[in-house]
Amino acid sequence: MPDLSGEAPLPEEQGAPSIAEQVSQVPTSPGCYLWKDAKGEVIYVGKAKNLRSRMFQYVNLTDDRAKIPLMMQVVRGFDYVVVESEHEALVLERNLIEQYHPYFNVDFKDDKSYPCIAITESDVFPAIKYTRERHRKGTRYFGPYTDARAARETIDTLRKAVPVCIASCAEWKRTRRYLEAHPDDAAVANIVLAKQGRPCFDSHVGRGPGVCCGQITTVDYAENIRQVEQFLAGRRGEIIGELKEQMAEAAANLEFERAGRLKRRIEVISGLDDRQQVTFPTSVNIDLIGIYREETISCACVFVVREGRTIRTSEFILNKGMDVDEDELVEGFVKRYYDETADIPAEVDVTVDLPDAELLGEWLSEKRGHVCHLHRPMRGEKSHLLELASRNARHALMRYMVRTGYADDRTNQALLQLESALALDAPPLRIECFDISTLHGAFTVASMVVFTNGRPDKSQYRRFKIRTELDEANDFVSMQEVLGRRYSPERMADERFAATAPDLLVVDGGKPQLTAAMTQLAELGLDIPVCGLAKSDEEVFVPWDETPVVLPSGSASLYLIKQVRDESHRFAITFHRELRTKAQSVSILDEVEGVGPKRRKAIMRHFGSLKRLRAATPEQIAEVKGVPEQVARDVWETLRAWEGEAAEVAERAAGAEGPAAAND
CATH class of the missing domain: 3.30.420.340 (UvrC, RNAse H endonuclease domain)
Known part of the structure; x- marks a missing residue:
């Protein structure tokens, strides 16, 4: 953590150019800049279309973000990297933040890795696994999940629906080693493994496809893997349709045992969908990101909606809160989250208008391989769900603060x-x-x-x-x-x-x-x-x-x-307002003929407040002991007349109270 004591910057070394003079020599090309403190540690990484212009905004304090004056007090130097385009600068910025974890950049509160579900696509017989690894070549990742148990339960449910190998299986590992050592046998793997393989426990109970003992060909297994990836990507409707066709075909061929297995798989997937909340009347694939901020900590909640259903929610604690602008916080999270996941939808909805929304959309589209739009919905079902995501983020942050004793540590x-x-x-x-x-x-x-x-x-x-x-x-x-x-x-x-x-x-x-x-x-x-x-x-x-x-x-x-x-x-x-309200109630009743101190006291004791008295009917006021019907009617009419002038009185009071508020 940099020294944030707020002391004046140390004097420049004798003869050394100032920071401003050094920035004046920076090129105007796109790139990334790295601000450093007196120890040479990187405290902030940013990107720019024009490096020199952007860095001068920091030096001259024309950047209006609240953290900039404090940060520039501890800046003693900088580095920069020139790239070809702003898009390359965005990618490089994310990599540099991952490398240095600068204090002033938005990042996850802790540096732990979040679990993912991975498919080892580079293997002859790919397997599914629960992992915290990142970006291993030849592996496709789905997630991240903030609930480890939910990730494991998803794998368990998925294997009931579509038989695939799990990477922790000893027999699958043995098979993998054999095929890596004998790549020429891959084309006839099921024949070779049928002769020398040993069946694992899962293949005995019907949860495994029998790769280890040659019960499935590479073509059929590849079809299972395709269905698994569709499931994890949220395209469950396609899987159910395919399984129904296969079940009908099996029944027509009198393969009733196979048809029964397919029916049970359909029931597993359909049962999972029944537990999901239908969020959209149409089949849409979007992510909705809600944010809740405290002073120096915040939480992002992601609703993952696939085929119109919320298939997953994840909450992430961030290391910045109200000490940075909300658009900077959201943009930092978007970069970090989608840098770690391959599951990118056609649309990402956020709570603020991001200055670099178009650039981020291009980056997400390139990662996805198809167009991805990033924008802020202002009304309708998407806006409602964003508010719901923000409320969930608030509850998640409160749970985190209680669980970790964050509030106590911060108070001390x-x-x-x-x-x-x-x-x-x-x-x-x-x-x-x-x-x-x-x-x-x-x-x-x-x-x-x-x-x-x-x-x-x-x-x-x-x-x-x-x-x-x-x-x-x-x-x-x-x-x-x-x-x-x-x-x-x-x-x-x-x-x-x-x-x-x-x-x-x-x-x-x-x-x-x-x-x-x-x-x-x-x-x-x-x-x-x-x-x-x-x-x-x-x-x-x-x-x-x-x-x-x-x-x-x-x-x-x-x-x-x-x-x-x-x-x-x-x-x-x-x-103050309580005294004013009491004074108003007394003055109003004093205007009514026939209401003296005794009746006024009896009326206020009976109703308890002016608000309740104003809501009463003449008959209800007449129920007060010692108040005649005509007096009750006069009280009611006086209150109605007073309410007719309330708007004007309130306006005058608000205008008069404005200067007084500064004296409160």
Whole structure:
């Protein structure tokens, strides 16, 4: 992992040209570029139609991706490779990423290989096998599968439908060695093996074709292999049609035992299809890729649809999340996934418009041998299935985080990073954050949220009504009041407030809010580490430096402190709106003639909320004890009139609340 401390770049060696000067000498040809850190390690690989122009976007920071400024801080050099076309650059980029595993490129979270189902096509009698190997010459791969058990069960089901050898069979291995040593016998292999072969267990029970003892010719076995590949490619309808024809032919020839075997094979395949969800009314072959992202981790879910049916779903954990753009994340996954599989459909659907969609489509078409389209559906069944794939990706990511303890590790990392970045004496195990919410000085409230060991501690949340009379929004005064009340000697000794000072105090806002907090803490004689978090650029203001601290984009520390700030904002807004709603309900009933404090209290106690009261009929309102029918009718009519003005009132309130939101 490169050093992401955010320090300024090291000075250039004496007399050495700058990175910009070196880039100016790069050719304008298509190719791949490799950015390197001070240790000479490759930290990012990219492709370009024009190398010099693309690399200058990094040097001049005109590339607007969030990770670029951070990455360029640690870049100390580069290499590049010139190729003939942009298509060649795409292929080379994938190979270089596979070779170097650069930190800033999108890749799988772990470097493990995913299982595939393979057919050893180069053998005289090809076999099926479960494997994690990649790209062995003469072998065709189907997958990858993220569920190893599902891959093994697929092989087991497939061999019940179409008898083929399995690569782990000892007798098949012996047969393979013999034919490799005697290639001239391949044409009459079944005759030779019938004389000197030994039957394996599978051939005894009918699951094996009997290759080892010469019971099948190479021509008939090749037909079985063709059906196996059709099955794995999702073309099961073709297999069922062929098997039905063979069964009818066997029955016509009075070969009832063979017809019975074929019928059982048809039932196996049909039973498998019955368990699949029909996703399209037409027979289409597509892959749908859904994505769900957290801050620095994400999951891709692939729905493999063949002949209109979802035959497989696979989930892959990726090492990047919201710290990269979604189109970059999707494009990186598409390159990695289809680099490892030969099962490429006629169409690949993704959740975003990719800048290089046409180029990627050409690459996929070349690998497939037929046209493959890559695009983003905006409506219809495909769009619905993409949303479903994204939901599945979310659940898969949550399961991964729980299974691996990812959230706990990341929380510990965040606390240690905050300790270092904010110069604290110890990790901030208790963090308190305050936020102010107001509407031009009316209904001003404050929230206090507490995070213990990096997690929300809702039993410690508190909310305050600001008592100071304000003619307009004044965060400075409001913040001083709430901190004075929270950290007063009485509250500091109160067990309900944990009877202790926090390890870190966070105020929502920039320098003014931080100054208010420091002033109030100084008056109370308290020495509590404090910082302010501005909304605009996510800058952290600290008392000991005029320059704000900028936590690295996508870092665990930035994610945690934003989570704390957002939670305090949510808690304050909720309380603020609650007070406004109560005030509105009281003022509306006060307008009704015949409704005094006693009846108003009885009505609100009966319905519990203004929302329920507004939904009530005049008869239901009249059921309230002490409310006459005419008064109930007047209440109902007043509420209807109020609702008629609701849109206009809401619009005015929204316009008025806009500036106030900046003060929340």
